[in-house]
Amino acid sequence: MAKKVLMKGNEAIAEAAIKSGCLHFFGYPITPQTEISEYMAKRMPKVGGLCLQAESEISAINMIMGAAAAGSRCLTSSSSPGISLKSEGISYIVGCDLPCVIVNVQRGGPGLGGIQPSQQDYYQATKANGHGDEHVLVLAPSSVQEMAQLTSEAFDLADIYRMPAMILADGALGQMMEPVDFDVMSKRDVPEKTWATNGTEGKRKKNIINSLLIDPVELENSVIARFKKYDEIAEKEVKYEEYKCDDADIVIVAYGITSRICKTAIAAARAKGIKVGLFRPITLWPYPKKQLGALADKAKHFLVCELNMGQMVDDVKVATECKKPVSFFGRTGGMIPSPDEVLAEIEKLAATL
Amino acid sequence: MVVFDKPKSLSPVPFHYCPGCTHGIVHRLVAEVLDELDLCGKTVCVSPVGCSVFAYNYFECDMIEAAHGRAPAVATGVKRTHPDNIVFTYQGDGDLAAIGTAETVHVGARGENITIIFINNCIYGMTGGQMAPTTMPGQVTTTSPYGRDRRIQGSPIRVCEMLSTLDGVAYAERVAVNTVPNVKKAKAAIKKAFQNQIDKKGLSIVEVLSTCPTNWGMTPEAALEWVKTDMIPFYPLGVYKDADVKELNPTSTKEVNE
Ligand SMILES: Cc1ncc(C[n+]2csc(CCOP(=O)(O)OP(=O)(O)O)c2C)c(N)n1
Ligand code: SF4
Ligand SMILES: [Mg+2]
Numbered sequence: 108m109a110k111k112v113l114m115k116g117n118e119a120i121a122e123a124a125i126k127s128g129c130l131h132f133f134g135y136p137i138t139p140q141t142e143i144s145e146y147m148a149k150r151m152p153k154v155g156g157l158c159l160q161a162e163s164e165i166s167a168i169n170m171i172m173g174a175a176a177a178g179s180r181c182l183t184s185s186s187s188p189g190i191s192l193k194s195e196g197i198s199y200i201v202g203c204d205l206p207c208v209i210v211n212v213q214r215g216g217p218g219l220g221g222i223q224p225s226q227q228d229y230y231q232a233t234k235a236n237g238h239g240d241e242h243v244l245v246l247a248p249s250s251v252q253e254m255a256q257l258t259s260e261a262f263d264l265a266d267i268y269r270m271p272a273m274i275l276a277d278g279a280l281g282q283m284m285e286p287v288d289f290d291v292m293s294k295r296d297v298p299e300k301t302w303a304t305n306g307t308e309g310k311r312k313k314n315i316i317n318s319l320l321i322d323p324v325e326l327e328n329s330v331i332a333r334f335k336k337y338d339e340i341a342e343k344e345v346k347y348e349e350y351k352c353d354d355a356d357i358v359i360v361a362y363g364i365t366s367r368i369c370k371t372a373i374a375a376a377r378a379k380g381i382k383v384g385l386f387r388p389i390t391l392w393p394y395p396k397k398q399l400g401a402l403a404d405k406a407k408h409f410l411v412c413e414l415n416m417g418q419m420v421d422d423v424k425v426a427t428e429c430k431k432p433v434s435f436f437g438r439t440g441g442m443i444p445s446p447d448e449v450l451a452e453i454e455k456l457a458a459t460l
Numbered sequence: 461m462v463v464f465d466k467p468k469s470l471s472p473v474p475f476h477y478c479p480g481c482t483h484g485i486v487h488r489l490v491a492e493v494l495d496e497l498d499l500c501g502k503t504v505c506v507s508p509v510g511c512s513v514f515a516y517n518y519f520e521c522d523m524i525e526a527a528h529g530r531a532p533a534v535a536t537g538v539k540r541t542h543p544d545n546i547v548f549t550y551q552g553d554g555d556l557a558a559i560g561t562a563e564t565v566h567v568g569a570r571g572e573n574i575t576i577i578f579i580n581n582c583i584y585g586m587t588g589g590q591m592a593p594t595t596m597p598g599q600v601t602t603t604s605p606y607g608r609d610r611r612i613q614g615s616p617i618r619v620c621e622m623l624s625t626l627d628g629v630a631y632a633e634r635v636a637v638n639t640v641p642n643v644k645k646a647k648a649a650i651k652k653a654f655q656n657q658i659d660k661k662g663l664s665i666v667e668v669l670s671t672c673p674t675n676w677g678m679t680p681e682a683a684l685e686w687v688k689t690d691m692i693p694f695y696p697l698g699v700y701k702d703a704d705v706k707e708l709n710p711t712s713t714k715e716v717n718e
Contacts, residue, residue: 172533173533179541305541313522
């Protein structure tokens with residue numbers, strides 16, 4: 108049996124990255140994800156890699172752009188305000204079709220906000236990482252084990268599809284300690300990086316990494332080609348978990364740390380005879396539209412639970428084609444609901460069905 | 461017989477630069493140096509946002525087109541991934557000394573073993589002649605239409621002087637390309653800046669006083685004259701730093717670890 112190690116979520120991400128062959132980490136300190144930088148600073152020199160503290164998140168993401176262009180498996184991590192600074196670079200990296208992994212251990216906002224856990228960057232992550240028609244893969248872990256596992260999957264996905272993959276976590280997952288098994292890392296075949304800028308050696312034509320396409324026809328074609336790739340990803344790479352949905356009248360839709368609170372509330376509700384289940388999107392982009400939509404014929408009501416003011420509600424309405432009512436319960440600004448608060452919301456809804 | 465050939469490191473395509481613009485001269489000098497040092501096959505160039513944004517069409521080495529001001533950070537990522545590649549950035553004054561100031565200062569502070577070719581033309585060429593961080597006192601631009609007033613728009617930045625205060629910077633020289641002797645000196649400086657990288661000496665920057673006849677509203681001849689009468693007195697030519705800071709730059713850490 109595989110040996111499990113007790114670790115903080117942030118450390119699990121860092122170790123999983125190293126185990127996935129990541130040799131370059133560029134970051135800038137910000138709570139609640141600084142443990143990733145600190146772990147990398149300790150470990151990278153021991154494995155022949157590099158952990159470099161940049162002068163800002165802007166520089167860190169552009170160092171990533173350079174390392175990715177040069178063919179490295181590279182990682183950067185930050186928390187909400189720092190991700191905003193990275194957004195310019197993310198857009199360029201998408202425009203250049205470069206693979207990399209970006210971690211956002213979310214905290215409350217807007218502005219400097221607070222340092223407590225949140226899911227307030229859902230829109231930013233899934234709809235508008237940067238300017239332009241673009242997407243990045245978004246994976247939302249809900250345990251320390253998944254922090255590790257999804258990080259290793261993110262590296263493979265990024266390389267396979269030549270685009271950034273984001274781990275969208277939160278301060279609670281980053282700080283909590285749980286046992287992790289590193290033997291179950293992703294090991295997919297990834298294409299060779301023949302496009303990398305690492306010197307022609309006089310043996311091939313020059314490689315150009317570029318997002319500038321001044322001719323609108325060319326630019327349109329390149330965006331359309333990227334969206335074809337997005338369609339393929341939506342078809343093949345969607346991940347989700349269904350929990351007690353088969354007979355559920357109420358389906359809670361929640362991801363990340365919130366999904367765990369909901370599971371506790373679901374157990375309590377079931378003990379009281381209320382048929383409630385959980386649908387947990389693991390990929391937030393691509394969104395498991397079809398799979399959630401399939402529940403709309405059986406369930407009577409969808410309840411979205413998040414640590415924000417309801418950013419995922421629209422996605423649930425679209426996925427379920429508004430066939431059944433969709434309501435929202437959440438806390439924001441770094442507050443986390445207790446299972447009892449979620450249970451009360453479930454009971455209130457059950458009384459109306 | 462003297463045969464005037466295109467350097468192998470320059471692609472066989474015409475430049476898009478305006479008539480009389482000295483960007484083209486500097487491209488040629490860089491390409492000649494890459495040829496003479498036989499570097500093209502191991503070189504990665506990071507081009508900026510500015511008039512030289514299309515540099516990826518002109519050099520035969522591997523090319524990356526960075527966001528405005530971020531070339532030094534991108535170059536850092538490349539160099540730290542492949543320390544044996546020769547990495548250089550080619551940047552304008554707006555790119556290097558306004559939006560990218562932090563990246564510029566810190567690439568120097570880290571002593572990244574790369575080469576920076578810095579085109580100072582006292583203006584934002586690409587966007588049509590707005591004030592740059594290096595725009596001269598009194599100089600008229602579209603966003604300093606009454607002439608740059610130092611009390612309102614601040615004073616120009618002298619980049620070589622500023623960077624030469626940083627421990628990680630090995631070499632900082634300001635050159636001009638307004639006369640044949642100056643072009644020869646400029647080439648020698650560019651060659652040294654690449655040789656330093658081969659020798660792992662640390663960050664090398666060559667600031668080239670360059671012309672923008674289009675946005676200065678001058679003929680090419682008048683522009684070359686203005687470099688002499690106005691720019692050089694304010695931005696004196698010469699070597700501001702020439703040191704071997706090998707022990708301070710990242711290339712040496714590998715050796716320490718080994
Ligand atoms: C983030 C961002 N801001 C502004 C611009 C617009 N812009 C393009 S080039 C440029 C100035 C370039 O001037 P300089 O660096 O001096 O280069 P030159 O054209 O003079 O060679 C600006 C402001 C941009 N492309 N990106
Ligand atoms: S606008 Fe100025 S800097 Fe740009 S190509 Fe024309 S002359 Fe050169
Ligand atoms: Mg300029």
